[in-house]
Amino acid sequence: MTASSDFKPRSAWTMTILLTGLALINFLDKVVIGVVAVPMTKDLGLSHAQFGLVAGSFFWLFSLSTILVGLIANRVPTRWTLLAMGIAWAVLQIPQALTASVFALLMCRVLLGAAEGPFMPTTVHALYKWFPDKKRSLPVAIVSQGAGLGLLMAGLLIPLVTARYGWRTNFFLLGAVGVVWSVLWLCFGREGNLDVKPAAVLTQSAAPAPRRTLCKTFADPSVLCVLMLGFSAYWSLSLLFTWLPTYLEKGLGYANVEAGRLFALVIIAATPINLGLSWLSQTLLERGVGTRTARVKLISIAFLVSGVIYVLPLLIDLTHMQKVLLMAVGAGLPTVAFAIAPALLAEVVPDRQRGATLAFYTAIGSLGGAISPAVMGGIVQKGSSMTAACELGFATCSILVVLAALLALRWLNPDRSKQALAASAIPTQSSAA
Template sequence: MNSLDGYRPRAAWMTTLMLMALALINFLDKIVLGMVAVPLMRDLGLSPAQFGVVAGSFFWLFAVSTVLVGFLSNRIQTRWLLLGMGVMWAVLQVPQAIFSSMAAFLVCRVVLGAAEGPFYPVSVHALYKWFPNEKRNMPVALVNQGAVVGLLLAGLLIPVITHHWGWRTNFVVLGAIGAVWSVLWLCVGREGNLVQHPRTLTGAPDTTVQRVPYRKLLSNPTVLCVFFLGFAGYWMMGANMTWLPTYLEKALGFSGIVSGRWFALVIAAAAPFSLGLSWLSQRMLVRGASSRNARVRLLCAAFIGGACLFFVLMLPGLAPVQKVVVFALASGLPTACFALAPALLSELVPDTQRGALIGIHTALASTGAAIAPMLIGRIVQANGGVSAHAYELGFATSAIMLIVAALVALRWLHPERSQRGAGEHVATSAA
């Protein structure tokens, strides 16, 4: 049993909405490169392999900054960390609208990736200061929907902006949006004060600050399995954000604006899966289901289902529209990972270490998004770069990752068992 102090629903949901808006900006920043890939590659003279390197470079320092800021979030209020991110994102858009060489663009994306890397773990850590464990799935899922809305807007607006004012104008618009959010957050952003204490044997809340060594946490099979699930999820996300727009335009034959609309549809289709599975998981927990059933097995089923649909893309005879629908289903199911994975981690770690562990998780998982665009770029170039089959071979790497991660989790991811082990260690340390 736990005692809860400081749960304020109205302020908690206001924070959720603001972080949802920040997630929207975050994913607009991520996807814009993929959405302007065709004119950018033409103007800068980049091959598919070179563009894959530029796209993947966003994640080169993503992991390092995520870990560093994750540890800082244990000591510095998340409201100030989030404000700093918003300001940096806005400022870093301007150089991308100016530079014209591959090297300069590469540097810009690396620095922006370092600035955006800590967003997700810091946001989750901030939300968990407002919501108790049994209420954490939905707010994180809603923040993830900010990402969905951002990708949806990208599909609808970026092709239009590019068509009328050129691809560089998109970066100017993103800078302005980031500046507006930063001003609003400065006015309304607050720090949550929910404290969740374990009970002592007498039934009273144990307010002693307790810690589990990171060596023990990082060798825990449950933690490692969650990291692997995140790696597979980020692999799929990096592949889709970088190569889906080009796949729609160059391989399936849609025009730039129509490709953007189909991209928006694919992204919108993910929302009911993410929200629905998160709600179902939370409902199961409230009704007494174990975390193993409500979070682990549910997520693994979603991973395997999505992977099978990625393989369906490669079947002969599918029309372009049918491929878009299959792709939407395939990429929608695994998105529940981004809400359920940090919730699984939060079950095992004291509140004072949560920000760091979620930061480490995001850092390691995001390496999947750094590797996938480069590997798929090589696969596409080796297979001609214009056929649908070339791109579908690349997307099949996501399917393989999802299946392997799900099988590993089904075998070794046991949250309740790991909680008992962590609790015994804490009790020993306190004694």
């Protein structure tokens, strides 16, 4: 029995829909602090630098928890890991709603980040148990659009809730939504089986496959390039959901509700970009185009275009709406990494290392998410103009995405890496005998 004969489309897409809902909650949790930034900082007396620190603190334990969960990802069913996450996220909303000090808010964000860190690698690992390799880009992209939908809802609904009921009410609502999803997942969530080899295949194998260490895997040029792609994509995304609302409101002068709508516009634009590029990549693969073109070159071109767009507001005179539209495209292009980069890793690493490798990918990538809000906060704090300072901060993304694209074009070659890592594999004791 092959992986393709085990593929169950109906069940696979049901899990995709449920996990898209969890992604929506995940990004609502992340972005809420950026959308309520203006009333919250006023209420708690936060400076720009303090807000940047609090926003970035979400990622302080993000990487550590991601790695720890990733190391046990192949030993614990993803069904129960994801359920534990959903419950933890819901519970941790309550202290954020009740906090009255900078330190308490910071600690709440640190703990929530630790609980949410393993979400993406665990989700991708769970989906890969339902979809074969050539069908993986689109479902991961759709789950990523749960994130986009969360950002869209944040831009449209959170300002309205804040205006009518106060910024704290948003956290209570997020807790309630998390409880509803957890109940649905408990009832309908299941574990995929594409990675499970039939017993007959195992008994007929002449010898166990050789293994390779994680150190050798992470020293591979292709793996390192994917890590760089993830780092720069997280840097860009974190700036988007923590500082874009403030830039729109205080930099460009839009009213709170109007700024929320424009924030939603940026998110809406990112959705067809991500889905379109992911669909294109998957279509090329299914038509026999090599992964070097269908995945590596495609993602590199997207990053290069994004890098150019990010610096344009500093180079030419633009209207406020032109800046918003450019930001929509420039911020949307790097998000394709969240769909394609994990698939590139899955091509190179063996199934038994996939959970841990995806966890390290997310952990290293999320460091960009931890650093970028604080860097932006420092730039804004020292800048004389909110508009110019924010645009300079957003332009930091151009350096990273262009560098990541050039490195990928030069050294990211999954076919070559598979051969190199296979040659360096360590025989198991039984095979060596």
